[in-house]
Amino acid sequence: MSNPSYKRVLLKLSGEVLMGEQQFGIDSEFVAELAKEVKAAKETGLEICLVIGGGNIFRGMAGAAKGMDRAQADYMGMLATVMNALAMQNALEQLGVETRVQSAVQMDQVCEPVIRRRAERHLEKGRVVIFAAGVGAPYFTTDSGAALRAAEMGCDALLKGTSVDGVYDSDPKTNPDAKRYQAVDYDTVLADNLKVMDASAVALCRDNSIPIVVFSIREKGNLARVLAGEGTQTIVQKGA
Numbered sequence: 298m299s300n301p302s303y304k305r306v307l308l309k310l311s312g313e314v315l316m317g318e319q320q321f322g323i324d325s326e327f328v329a330e331l332a333k334e335v336k337a338a339k340e341t342g343l344e345i346c347l348v349i350g351g352g353n354i355f356r357g358m359a360g361a362a363k364g365m366d367r368a369q370a371d372y373m374g375m376l377a378t379v380m381n382a383l384a385m386q387n388a389l390e391q392l393g394v395e396t397r398v399q400s401a402v403q404m405d406q407v408c409e410p411v412i413r414r415r416a417e418r419h420l421e422k423g424r425v426v427i428f429a430a431g432v433g434a435p436y437f438t439t440d441s442g443a444a445l446r447a448a449e450m451g452c453d454a455l456l457k458g459t460s461v462d463g464v465y466d467s468d469p470k471t472n473p474d475a476k477r478y479q480a481v482d483y484d485t486v487l488a489d490n491l492k493v494m495d496a497s498a499v500a501l502c503r504d505n506s507i508p509i510v511v512f513s514i515r516e517k518g519n520l521a522r523v524l525a526g527e528g529t530q531t532i533v534q535k536g537a
């Protein structure tokens with residue numbers, strides 16, 4: 298893939314990248330660095346939708362494993378994603394990037410509800426739109442939220458910025474011979490249970506022909522490189 302001609306993208310950041318080097322929570326200095334990357338990408342003329350996870354604060358599955366009611370724990374996870382969205386909005390606006398947060402769980406005093414037409418208008422005006430609270434329902438993840446918003450907003454690609462630099466045929470942390478795919482088909486990802494995003498998110502992207510680009514957001518300047526078709530990444534697409 299070289300010089301992809303994306304006009305509008307959805308950038309999904311897992312909550313854990315907001316921790317920086319911390320073990321938990323939000324490292325505001327690192328969030329400021331991430332915001333610089335987003336600003337640089339926006340300055341190339343791209344329209345940017347953002348979805349941020351909540352795993353740096355709370356994951357429903359972790360709560361359920363400790364005996365909590367799963368749905369209740371998931372609501373807490375969704376609230377965590379709203380906190381991350383507000384932290385990112387703050388960091389972007391400190392850099393002069395106008396940003397709106399739209400939450401799938403309504404909280405009028407804090408941010409807007411998800412309204413697609415209003416989000417369209419924000420993007421037209423050059424604002425970044427952060428979609429918080431995933432799909433707004435328990436038993437889902439923000440990956441599914443990202444796939445849903447990417448489809449709804451007509452994004453040309455879903456960029457998944459995470460801690461690893463792509464998709465491997467086995468876990469690179471435990472297998473030194475693990476191989477990174479340059480490109481891989483959605484169906485291979487699903488059949489081989491490769492760690493990209495959860496299955497419902499991958500299927501939604503497949504059914505709507507939205508390529509998924511997996512890359513490491515931890516390396517400085519990598520988002521710009523990936524957008525230019527350079528840098529280390531894996532693209533999940535049809536026929537790969």
Ligand code: UDP
Pocket residue numbers: 310311312313349350351352353355356357358370371372373374375376377378430431432433434435436437438439440441442
């Ligand atoms: N969550 C949910 N429904 C959604 C999105 C998120 O219930 O549509 C909850 C779920 O508990 C999840 C948590 O929010 O574990 C945080 O999101 P996620 O695990 O996707 O964050 P990430 O792994 O990307 O940091």
